[in-house]
Amino acid sequence: MTKIYSAVKLPESAIKIIADQNIELDMHNELTTPKTAEMIEKVKNADGLITGVNVQAPAEVIQANPDMKVIANVGSGFNNIDVDEANKHNIAVTNTPVHESVASTAELAITLMLALSRRVLPGHEMAVKNEFNGWQVMGYLGGNQVVDKTLAIVGFGQIGQFIGKLAQAFNMKLLYVDLEEKDTDLNAKKVSMDEALKEADYVITQVNYNETSHHLFGKKEFEQMKESAYFINTARGGVVDEAALLDALKNKQIQAAALDVHEEEPHINEALAKLDNVILTPHIGNDTYEARNKMAEVAADQAVKALTGSALDYQVNE
Numbered sequence: 001m002t003k004i005y006s007a008v009k010l011p012e013s014a015i016k017i018i019a020d021q022n023i024e025l026d027m028h029n030e031l032t033t034p035k036t037a038e039m040i041e042k043v044k045n046a047d048g049l050i051t052g053v054n055v056q057a058p059a060e061v062i063q064a065n066p067d068m069k070v071i072a073n074v075g076s077g078f079n080n081i082d083v084d085e086a087n088k089h090n091i092a093v094t095n096t097p098v099h100e101s102v103a104s105t106a107e108l109a110i111t112l113m114l115a116l117s118r119r120v121l122p123g124h125e126m127a128v129k130n131e132f133n134g135w136q137v138m139g140y141l142g143g144n145q146v147v148d149k150t151l152a153i154v155g156f157g158q159i160g161q162f163i164g165k166l167a168q169a170f171n172m173k174l175l176y177v178d179l180e181e182k183d184t185d186l187n188a189k190k191v192s193m194d195e196a197l198k199e200a201d202y203v204i205t206q207v208n209y210n211e212t213s214h215h216l217f218g219k220k221e222f223e224q225m226k227e228s229a230y231f232i233n234t235a236r237g238g239v240v241d242e243a244a245l246l247d248a249l250k251n252k253q254i255q256a257a258a259l260d261v262h263e264e265e266p267h268i269n270e271a272l273a274k275l276d277n278v279i280l281t282p283h284i285g286n287d288t289y290e291a292r293n294k295m296a297e298v299a300a301d302q303a304v305k306a307l308t309g310s311a312l313d314y315q316v317n318e
Contacts, residue, residue: 003045004023004049005050006026007052009031014299015027033054034055044065046068048307049061049072050074050299051081052074053074057071063085067089070302071093072093072300079208083317093316094303096299096314097314100291101286101295104290105234109285110166112260112279113230113232113258115279116230116279117146117256118145146167148170148172149202151203153175154177154196156190159234160204160206164184164186174187175191176188177190197221201229205233206235207235208236213236215244219244219247222245222253231257233259234260234285237265240259246271246272260281260284260285261285262280266282268280301313
C-alpha cells in the first residue's frame with residue numbers, strides 16, 4: 001500500500017485528502033519537531049514525505065529513501081529541504097504559496113507596523129496597571145500615525161505586494177526593493193536599498209531567505225535609516241543581524257522594531273525582549289485557521305497527486 005510519512009501534525013481536512021485516495025498515512029502526531037534519526041527511519045518505508053518549515057529535510061533524510069516520489073512542504077518557503085539532493089533522485093519538491101497564507105502574513109506585517117507606530121503595548125501596560133491619569137493634550141505616549149508616511153517593502157513578491165495593497169488604505173507612499181521590476185497595479189516605485197533605507201519611515205522586509213539574504217540587514221543598513229524609522233521583519237530570522245539591530249535600537253539609530261521571526265528560532269533574543277520599543281511575536285505570520293488549514297490541505301493534495309501520477313501545481317524544482 002502506498003504510504004506518506006508526515007513529519008508534521010496535520011488537520012483533519014488534510015488527513016481526509018490522503019485517506020480518500022486509500023493512501024496510508026504515518027503521521028508525527030505531536031506538536032513537536034521530529035529528530036532527524038526518527039525521520040530517517042520513517043521515510044525508509046514511505047513513498048512521500050510531508051514536511052513543514054520547522055522540519056529539516058537534509059541530504060541524509062533524503063538518502064534514506066532515494067525512491068521517494070515527493071517532498072511536500074507546508075509553507076511557501078522551502079529552504080528547510082535539501083533541494084539539490086532531491087534533484088539527484090528526481091524527487092519532486094512542492095510548497096504551498098496559497099492566498100490565505102499570503103494574506104495572513106501581510107495582515108500581520110501591517111498589524112505590527114501599526115502596533116509599533118501607535119505604541120499599543122506601552123498603552124496596554126499603562127491601562128492594565130491603572131496608570132492612566134486622564135487625557136491631556138500633551139500626554140504623549142510617543143506614537144506616530146502611518147497615514148501619508150513612506151513605506152519601503154524589501155522583497156516585493158506575493159506577500160510584499162499584498163502588504164503594499166493593504167498599506168494603500170493608509171495613503172502611504174510605497175517604495176520597493178527587489179531584484180526585478182514588478183508588473184503591478186500598485187503605485188509603487190522600485191528603488192535601490194540605499195534609497196529605500198534613507199527615505200522610508202517604515203521598512204518591512206519580506207525577502208526569501210538564502211545565502212544572499214543572510215544578514216541583509218546589519219550595522220550598515222540600520223545606520224542608513226532615519227532615526228525616526230520603524231523596522232519590521234516578517235520574512236525569516238536570518239535576514240537580520242539581531243546583534244546589530246540591538247545596537248541600533250540602544251544607540252537610537254532607529255526608533256523601534258518588530259520581529260515575528262528570529263535569528264536563532266525558536267530561541268528569542270532576550271536582550272531585544274527587554275526593550276520597550278520592540279514587539280516580538282512567535283512566528284505567527286500565517287498562524288490563522290484559514291492559512292494553516294489551507295496550507296496543510298494543499299501539501300496533502302500535492303503529495304497525493306505525485307503518488308497518483310497527476311500533474312503538480314506547486315513544484316519548485318521542475
